[in-house]
Every structure is written in C-alpha cells, then in structure tokens.
Amino acid sequence: MSENAEPVELVAGPLARVRVVELAGMGPSPHAAMMLADMGADVVRVQRPAAAGRRSTSALRGRTVVEADLKDPNALAGVRRLITRADVLIEGFRPGVAERLGLGPDECRAANPRLVYVRVTGWGQTGVRAAEAGHDINYISLTGALHAIGFSDRPPVPPLNLLGDYGGGSMLAVVGVLAALVERQSSGRGQVVDAAMVDGVVQFTHAMWALRADNRWSEQRGANIFDGSCPFYRCYECADGRYVAVGALEPEFFAELLAVLQIEPSELGPQRDQAGWPNMHRRFAEKFAQRPRDEWVAAFAGADACVTPVLTMAEAAADPHLVSRGVLVDLDGRIQPAPAPRFARTPSQPRSNREVSSLNEVWSE
Numbered sequence: 001m002s003e004n005a006e007p008v009e010l011v012a013g014p015l016a017r018v019r020v021v022e023l024a025g026m027g028p029s030p031h032a033a034m035m036l037a038d039m040g041a042d043v044v045r046v047q048r049p050a051a052a053g054r055r056s057t058s059a060l061r062g063r064t065v066v067e068a069d070l071k072d073p074n075a076l077a078g079v080r081r082l083i084t085r086a087d088v089l090i091e092g093f094r095p096g097v098a099e100r101l102g103l104g105p106d107e108c109r110a111a112n113p114r115l116v117y118v119r120v121t122g123w124g125q126t127g128v129r130a131a132e133a134g135h136d137i138n139y140i141s142l143t144g145a146l147h148a149i150g151f152s153d154r155p156p157v158p159p160l161n162l163l164g165d166y167g168g169g170s171m172l173a174v175v176g177v178l179a180a181l182v183e184r185q186s187s188g189r190g191q192v193v194d195a196a197m198v199d200g201v202v203q204f205t206h207a208m209w210a211l212r213a214d215n216r217w218s219e220q221r222g223a224n225i226f227d228g229s230c231p232f233y234r235c236y237e238c239a240d241g242r243y244v245a246v247g248a249l250e251p252e253f254f255a256e257l258l259a260v261l262q263i264e265p266s267e268l269g270p271q272r273d274q275a276g277w278p279n280m281h282r283r284f285a286e287k288f289a290q291r292p293r294d295e296w297v298a299a300f301a302g303a304d305a306c307v308t309p310v311l312t313m314a315e316a317a318a319d320p321h322l323v324s325r326g327v328l329v330d331l332d333g334r335i336q337p338a339p340a341p342r343f344a345r346t347p348s349q350p351r352s353n354r355e356v357s358s359l360n361e362v363w364s365e
Contacts, residue, residue, distance in 0.1 A: 012040040012346075012348075012349055013038065013039040013040020013041070013339075013343070013346055013347070013348040013349065014039055014040060014343050014346045014348075015036060015039040015040040015041040016040035016041075016346070017040075017042075018036070018040070018041040018042065018087045018088065018181070019041070019042045019044075019085060019086045019087050019088070019363065020033060020036050020037075020041045020042065020043040020044070020086060020087065020088040020089070020090065021043075021044050021046060021079070021082050021083055021086045021088070021089045021090070022043055022044065022045045022046065022063070022089075022090045023046055023070075023079075023089070023090065023091040023092075023093070023098070023103070024045055024046060024047035024048065025091065025092030025093065025120070026092065027092070027136075027161070027165040027166075027169065027170075028092065028120050028165045028166060028169025028170035028173065028195075028197065029090050029091065029092030029120040029169075029170070029173070030045075030060060030092075031165070031166055031169075031170035032090060032118070032120065032169075032170040032171075032173040032174050032177070032195075033045065033063065033090055034060065034061055034062060034063075035170065035174050035339075036088070036174065036177065037061065037062025037063060037351065038061075038062055038339035038340075038348045038349070038350060038351075039339065039343075039348050040346065040348065040349075041088070042064070043062060043063045043064070044063065044064045044065075044066060044082060044086075044362050044363070045060065045063040045064070045065045045066070046066055046067075046068050046070075046079055046082070046359075047065065047066075047067055047068075048067065048068075048069065048070070049067045049068075049069055060353060061331060061332075061336070061350055061351060061352065061353060062350065062351045062352075062353070063353050063354070064353070064354045064355075064356060064362055065353050065354070065355045065356070066355075066356050066357075066358070066359055066361070066362060068359060070101050070103070071101075075359065076101070076102060076103075078358075078359030078360065079103065079359065080102075080103070080108075080111065081359070082359065082362060082363060083103070083108050083111065083112060083115065084111045084112045085112075085363050086112065086115060087114065087115070087116060087181065087190075088115070088116045088117075088118060088177055088181070089108060089115060089116070089117050089118065090118045090120065090173065090177075091103070091117075091118070091119060091120070092119075092120040092121065093121075094121065094131065094133075095119075095121065095125050095130050095131060096131070098119075105117040105119075105192045109190060109192075112190070113189055113190060114184060114188065114189065114190045115190040116177060116180040116181060116184065116190045116191065116193060117190065117191070117192045117193065118173050118176060118177055118180075118192075118193040118195060119192065119193065119194055119195065120169055120170070120173045120195045121194075121195075121196055121197070122134045122135070122136075122138065122139045122164070122169075122196065122197045122198065123139070123196060123197075123198060124194055124196030124198060124199060125194045125196070126194075129142075135161070135164075136158070136161035136163070136164035136165045136197070137158050137161075137164070139164040139168065139197040139198050139201060140158070140159075140163050140164045140168075140197075140201050141156075142198060143198055143201045143202050143205065144205065144208075145163060145201050145202075145204070145205050145208075146158065147219075147221060148205075148208065148221060148224065148227055149221075149227065150221055150222065150227070150228070151221065151222045151228060151229070152220060152221050152222030152223065152229070153222075156221065163201055163204065164197045164200075164201055165197065167200060167201065167204050168196075168197040168198070168199070168200025168201035168202075168203070168204060169195065169197040169200060171200065172195045172196075172197075172199065172200035172203070173193070173195035176193035176195050177193065180193055208224075211224075225249075229277070230277065231277050231280040231281035231284055232246055232247075232248045232249065232254055232257065232271065232280070232284075233246065233247055233248075233249060234246060234281075235310055236284060236285055236288035236289075237285070237288065237289060238288050238289065238291060238292055238293040238295075238296055239289055239290060239291050239292050240292040240293055242292070242293035242294075242309070242310065243293065243309075243310035244288060244293055244296050244297070244307055244308065244309055244310060245307070245308050245309075245310050246284070246305075246306065246307050247306040247307075247308075248305055248306045248307070249306070251271060252304065253304055253305055253306050254271050256303045256304050256305040257305040257306075257307065259303075259305075260299055260300055260303050260305055260307075261284065261287045261288075262287075263283060263284075263287065267283065268280045268283065293309055293310075294309070296309075297309050316328075317335055326338055329350055331350050331352065332352055336350070338350065
C-alpha cells in the first residue's frame with residue numbers, strides 16, 4: 001500500500017446500520033433490496049408462506065427471510081413492529097394494495113415518521129394507467145424506447161427486461177432510497193418515494209430526447225447512430241457464426257478499425273456520410289466473415305478500435321477482464337454479479353440469506 005493510500009476499514013458496506021423491510025415482490029423491488037443488502041443494509045424480506053420451500057436465488061441474497069401471512073392479524077402486527085424500527089420499507093404492489101393491507105405510507109409513517117417508504121411500480125402511483133397490469137415490455141413501449149430498438153425491417157426488439165425492470169425500476173428505487181436517507185439527516189423526517197419504471201426509462205433516454213429536440217433524431221427505427229444501423233456501431237457475424245461488437249465512433253478509433261481490417265479509407269468515403277453507410281456495412285461484413293471471432297479478437301488486441309467479442313454468459317464468466325476485477329462471484333454454489341459500485345473504505349460484500357421461522361426473531365431488541 002502506498003503512503004497516500006486510504007486505509008480500508010473492515011465495515012460491511014456504506015449502509016451498515018441501515019434497516020430495511022422488503023415486502024416480497026417480483027423483479028425490481030427484490031433487486032433494489034439486494035443492492036441495499038450488498039451495501040451493508042440489514043434487509044428483512046417478508047414473504048408469503050406460499051413461497052416456503054423455494055431455494056433463494058441470486059436476486060434474493062443478503063436477506064433475513066421470514067414468512068408472514070399479511071392477512072393474519074398477528075403476523076400483520078409483527079410486520080408493523082418491524083416497520084416501526086426500520087429506516088426503509090420497499091414494496092412493489094399495485095397502487096392501493098398496501099393500503100388495503102393496512103401497510104400504506106400514511107399508517108407506516110404515522111408510527112415511524114423517519115421511515116423512507118419506497119413504492120416500486122411500472123406505471124407509478126398516479127396517472128391514467130396506474131391501476132393497470134403490465135410488464136417491462138409494456139412500460140418501455142409507452143416511453144418510445146422500445147420503438148427505437150431494432151432494425152427498420154423487423155419488429156422492435158425487447159432488450160431482455162433490463163431497461164424497464166432494472167434500469168428504470170430498481171436503479172431508480174435505490175437512487176430514491178439513498179437521496180431520501182441523505183435528506184433525512186437534515187430534516188429528521190422520512191418521505192414516500194414513488195419509483196415508477198416509466199419515469200426511470202425516460203431518464204435513461206435523456207440523450208435521445210435531447211437529439212430529438214435538436215432535430216438530430218429520426219423516428220424511423222434503424223436510422224440513428226446507436227440503434228445498429230450505423231456500420232461502425234453494430235455487431236458483425238464472423239466465420240464461425242459468432243459475433244464481434246464494433247463501437248469505433250471517434251475518427252481515431254475508426255482509423256484503427258480500418259487498419260486492422262486492411263481497408264483503405266478511399267474505399268468507403270467520409271465516416272459520417274450516411275449515403276455511404278450501406279457500402280461501408282457491406283465491406284465490414286465481408287471482412288469479419290473471413291475469420292473466426294477469436295482470431296479477430298487476437299487481431300484487435302492492443303488496438304484502440306473499440307472491437308470486442310460478443311460473449312455468452314458462460315464465456316463472460318471466464319473472461320480475463322471480468323475475472324481480474326471479480327465482476328462475478330460464486331456464492332452458495334451460484335455464479336452471480338458481485339456488488340457494485342465499489343467502495344474503497346467500506347467495501348460491500350455479498351452475503352447468504354438467513355432464514356428465520358418467526359417475526360419475533362427479527363430486531364427483537
């Protein structure tokens with residue numbers, strides 16, 4: 001360690017001593033709770049007895065897990081006791097469900113004014129669709145994001161459920177938790193955080209809205225620089241049926257790309273002239289189709305051409321860069337994402353679940 005290096009304290013994450021109650025849900029709310037647990041928060045997941053016997057997945061790590069039938073008055077009283085001692089409550093029900101259970105924000109914050117009450121939904125707590133059902137694909141379709149993803153001659157392509165559930169949902173919820181906890185330090189009061197996936201997705205598309213406002217964004221799918229239509233920002237199939245990703249946006253990176261591919265710039269015309277893009281795409285596709293993917297990876301090694309292999313998840317688990325950074329970890333025999341972001345003084349640690357049989361075993365002091 002250098003003389004100027006900051007000493008590492010063996011503290012279980014920056015959120016140590018923060019208590020979180022998670023009312024079990026699906027998708028973004030458990031992912032948000034996992035991130036808080038990774039950062040050291042003491043998270044208690046309250047789940048229905050019907051979930052008994054299920055093995056915890058990586059999305060459920062780091063909790064104390066307890067079963068409770070929220071329609072049972074005794075169990076409900078136990079959950080309310082936990083909430084009075086919590087800093088944060090996370091729920092992902094449809095609007096009005098928590099209120100019908102007697103666990104709405106008014107009731108909970110009356111008993112615990114310092115509580116940060118986080119509500120994670122697709123449509124939000126207000127708006128004409130607030131009470132409707134939906135999934136990731138529905139939330140991103142309404143924001144314009146889904147329409148922009150894919151090629152012009154094919155239907156829009158859902159980006160797994162990354163953009164709505166996790167980008168627009170859980171990430172927004174975690175940001176809300178952290179901001180509300182910081183604000184509470186000065187006010188002494190908690191507040192309700194409405195984390196809606198439609199809000200979060202629109203936040204993620206801020207650059208596209210800015211381009212649109214400047215008349216530099218086309219509503220036609222497959223006609224914008226980041227949507228796969230640009231020949232120097234897309235994927236190419238190699239001789240073995242595997243793919244490489246090309247992101248040579250800047251002129252200097254584009255020049256390196258041409259050098260490794262052994263293409264003379266005069267064959268292609270100006271990089272940003274869209275009239276020449278069909279020919280440019282054809283030439284790049286011809287070149288990449290001549291060699292297997294890993295040969296191209298070796299050819300581009302050390303070159304600033306922004307060319308990388310498109311890896312499967314199994315390949316990613318063995319990738320030298322991800323391995324050297326410890327991006328994935330083995331916890332309880334499962335390969336899963338390591339906690340992120342990374343903290344120099346209070347490092348986060350992935351932790352196994354602890355299952356208890358009674359609410360009375362949680363925060364009993």
